[in-house]
Amino acid sequence: MSNISVVNQSTTANPATGSLAGAAGTAASTTGAQIQDQFMKMLVAQMQYQDPTHPMDSSQMTSQLAQINTVDGINQLNTSMTAMSATLQTSQAYQAAGLIGKTVMAPGSSFTLSNGTASFGVQLPKGGASSVAVNILNSAGQVVDSMNLGSQGAGVIPLSWNGQDASGKTLPDGVYNLQVIANTGGAPVAANGLTASKVNAVSTAASGGAQLVLSNNTTTALSNVTQIQ
Known part of the structure; x- marks a missing residue:
């Protein structure tokens, strides 16, 4: 905004030049109402000490008023978005809590053979x-x-294993890993392995999103769940 400076506490006007001086305040530490109040005080001071031979341009003043209203509107929008985000995060946590005790399919490379x-x-x-x-x-x-699955379309392909090796020998229960190899025309395709685990608890990530604590000692975001069994 030309000829206008936002300050933290006080504003001084120089009658000889019609210019304002003061330390610039930061919008991050000043509320929209405070910015608007300071702006109006400075605008009145400018009009009071303006040079009669070179009065303020009315279009310039209108432009400055529009700019300060825009700043105030953005501050209010940020406040509303922050409140909305907190509400969505709380809703997501409640939704995730409903999965405790259920088995979900999520990206992973290790799984447990049981019984x-x-x-x-x-x-x-x-x-x-x-x-x-x-x-x-x-x-x-x-x-x-x-397992040779041949040609497959996009999406989730659920699989199961009976715990027997290639020769038919029954293997002991425990943790095993899976390796997915997919290609089209000799070119590799980015395929993800999915493992089924029971949801033991729900936690909150540093970003605020809900995290599922799984029975395989890993955590995953609610958005990563591809299937609920």
Whole structure:
């Protein structure tokens, strides 16, 4: 705003030059009402000490008034958005609490074989893949079984495993890892492995979003859940 400066406490006017002097205040530490009040005081001072031979341009004054109203409006909008964000975060936390005790499918590479059964999945991007394979690895990183899924479209592909290796031998319960290999025309496709885990609790992330605490000792955002079982 030309010829107008926002200050923290006081404003001094120089009658000889019609200019204002003072320390500039920061909008971050000043409310919209305070900014507007200071602006009006300075505008009155400018009009009081203006040079009669060069009076203030009315269009310039109107422009300055419009600018200060815009600043005040932005401050009010920021306050409203902050309140709305807090409400949405609270609503998300309540929604996430309803999942406690349920099994969800979320991105992950490790899963638990329990009583000879395990559930996991694959998520493919738009366009799918012409060839999809899943390798199951033990704690030593050795491939114990493989699944050839062939051509698959985009979306979530739920899978299950009976806990037997490639030769049909039953493997002990425990933690295993999955490796997804997908490609189209020889080019790799970005496919995600999905693991099924029970939701034990809900926590809040530093960003304010709800986080699900899973039974596999990991946490994931509510937005990452692809399926509720």
